[in-house]
Amino acid sequence: MGLLFASPEWVNAYVETVNGSKAYEDAAKTWEGDFVFVITPADNLDHEIRMYIDLYHGKIGPKGARILNEGEEVESEFVYSGPYNNWVKLIEKKVDPIQGLMQGKFKLKGNMGKVMRAVKAAQELVNCVIATDTDLY
Amino acid sequence: MWYFYAPKTVFGEDALDYLDSMDEKRCFIVTDEGIIKFGMLEILTKKITPLEMDYKVFSGVEPDPREETILEATKICQDYKPDLIIALGGGSSMDVAKAVWVLYERPDLGIDDLYPFIDLKLGKKAKLVAIPTTSGTGAETTWASIITRKTDKGDIKLEQVHKEMIPTVAILDPVFVKSMPKGLTASTGFDALAHLSECIISVWKNDYSEAMALKAFELVQKYLPIAYEDGTNIEAREKMHAAANMAGLAFGNAQVHLGHALGHVLGATFHKPHGFTVGVFLPYVLQYCLHGDEAEETVNILGTFAKRTGVAKWDDANLDAAHKYVAEIKRLQKVVNHPTLSEMITREELDEKIDMMAEWCLESPSAAMSPRSAGSQEFKKIYEYAFENKDIDF
Numbered sequence: 027m028g029l030l031f032a033s034p035e036w037v038n039a040y041v042e043t044v045n046g047s048k049a050y051e052d053a054a055k056t057w058e059g060d061f062v063f064v065i066t067p068a069d070n071l072d073h074e075i076r077m078y079i080d081l082y083h084g085k086i087g088p089k090g091a092r093i094l095n096e097g098e099e100v101e102s103e104f105v106y107s108g109p110y111n112n113w114v115k116l117i118e119k120k121v122d123p124i125q126g127l128m129q130g131k132f133k134l135k136g137n138m139g140k141v142m143r144a145v146k147a148a149q150e151l152v153n154c155v156i157a158t159d160t161d162l163y
Numbered sequence: 164m165w166y167f168y169a170p171k172t173v174f175g176e177d178a179l180d181y182l183d184s185m186d187e188k189r190c191f192i193v194t195d196e197g198i199i200k201f202g203m204l205e206i207l208t209k210k211i212t213p214l215e216m217d218y219k220v221f222s223g224v225e226p227d228p229r230e231e232t233i234l235e236a237t238k239i240c241q242d243y244k245p246d247l248i249i250a251l252g253g254g255s256s257m258d259v260a261k262a263v264w265v266l267y268e269r270p271d272l273g274i275d276d277l278y279p280f281i282d283l284k285l286g287k288k289a290k291l292v293a294i295p296t297t298s299g300t301g302a303e304t305t306w307a308s309i310i311t312r313k314t315d316k317g318d319i320k321l322e323q324v325h326k327e328m329i330p331t332v333a334i335l336d337p338v339f340v341k342s343m344p345k346g347l348t349a350s351t352g353f354d355a356l357a358h359l360s361e362c363i364i365s366v367w368k369n370d371y372s373e374a375m376a377l378k379a380f381e382l383v384q385k386y387l388p389i390a391y392e393d394g395t396n397i398e399a400r401e402k403m404h405a406a407a408n409m410a411g412l413a414f415g416n417a418q419v420h421l422g423h424a425l426g427h428v429l430g431a432t433f434h435k436p437h438g439f440t441v442g443v444f445l446p447y448v449l450q451y452c453l454h455g456d457e458a459e460e461t462v463n464i465l466g467t468f469a470k471r472t473g474v475a476k477w478d479d480a481n482l483d484a485a486h487k488y489v490a491e492i493k494r495l496q497k498v499v500n501h502p503t504l505s506e507m508i509t510r511e512e513l514d515e516k517i518d519m520m521a522e523w524c525l526e527s528p529s530a531a532m533s534p535r536s537a538g539s540q541e542f543k544k545i546y547e548y549a550f551e552n553k554d555i556d557f
């Protein structure tokens with residue numbers, strides 16, 4: 027049995043996957059920047075989940091990764107958000123992170139030019155979700 | 164859900180007459196000195212003068228246009244306040260004109276803001292008409308503007324994209340391509356071939372793009388050698404012009420990938436013609452995509468494409484057919500005297516820059532569109548194999 031997507035236990039496993047991924051390390055060698063991923067309720071998910079993740083030079087950064095508490099405010103360079111059903115499409119590779127933005131399935135706040143130079147790294151982060159034993163809602 | 168974006172397209176002899184039907188009165192022409200020297204600007208100005216169009220010319224576009232050039236042209240454009248911008252030239256003039264169009268309409272934005280998912284709401288001040296003078300870039304159809312930026316570590320090419328940067332009208336009049344010299348015919352022709360070949364297997368591939376790519380390949384295969392041998396053959400020129408445009412529509416809606424990542428980096432580093440920088444890698448990136456654990460889909464697409472275009476037989480296995488397609492690309496390279504990588508740069512140059520080039524390939528948004536992913540080691544190996552003219556075996 028896997029871990030429930032975007033649960034605190036799942037985040038721990040995901041951190042290990044990212045830190046162990048050679049492909050991500052290679053693609054994100056120069057990346058510095060943290061994200062909040064926002065998963066808004068849809069389908070079987072009835073509450074909003076926000077996940078903070080610090081990414082630095084191909085690894086999880088010093089500020090780590092965790093699920094944010096309800097109402098908890100946190101500063102981050104980027105916010106990538108979308109409804110749960112679209113996150114499922116992302117994980118199932120039916121859309122890629124940039125396509126998702128173009129189709130309006132996701133919204134991104136932050137310097138988009140910087141993200142466009144890190145498309146490969148973004149895809150590798152998705153691959154790390156796939157490589158983590160994940161149960162969906 | 165996906166899109167197929169295209170400008171209004173006017174093609175064939177006398178396509179330039181389309182301008183007769185336009186009501187705009189102040190025209191900002193973006194071009195380069197070569198276009199003036201070869202009399203092509205004159206063809207355009209002779210056309211618009213009787214239409215009582217006022218015009219101003221910016222002819223400062225250089226190959227691999229720099230962001231400074233765009234900012235300079237934007238300043239002039241903002242002062243002139245046109246209701247029509249015409250890009251006359253090769254890919255560089257169109258890349259500049261697209262960016263100028265955005266910055267003119269949206270003075271609140273900068274070059275780094277040209278990413279795909281914001282609303283620009285262009286067209287309030289001006290339309291953009293693109294008139295290509297080469298047959299290859301497809302830039303008259305696409306949403307990309309390739310801009311060279313100076314950095315501490317050398318030049319990099321920014322691949323700025325936005326669907327609203329697609330020109331309002333593309334005018335494909337063969338009068339502008341009939342005097343292209345041989346080398347330019349070959350390099351731009353190979354750019355078109357790279358577009359259509361890469362995009363049919365990209366992660367954003369789609370049926371509409373493949374349909375365009377099929378006809379485009381048929382035309383390139385037949386007419387590129389003729390246009391190369393006899394530039395005065397107007398039929399071949401007209402067909403190649405259409406082929407390049409169709410290949411542009413194909414990849415504009417499906418994206419190119421590894422060949423263009425490798426080529427853009429090579430071009431930014433050594434300033435070689437874009438078509439040769441991508442053409443030189445085309446056989447190798449196709450071979451690379453035909454290898455690996457997840458190659459089945461690519462093998463099937465490319466194999467079927469080879470059969471449909473008559474490059475392979477219908478009873479060939481798809482993998483054999485796909486390799487026949489690669490062989491056909493190599494044959495066409497020979498026909499038009501396409502330089503090899505070792506003819507374009509020296510061993511010393513490659514050794515000095517290869518690590519840095521492989522890193523930059525990773526930052527190319529194009530690279531992520533490949534059906535088979537590549538890391539810095541793979542990019543290095545493809546550079547090496549291409550330099551040694553060695554078939555990809557990994």
Ligand SMILES: [Fe+2]
Pocket residue numbers: 300354357358423437441
């Ligand atoms: Fe190209």
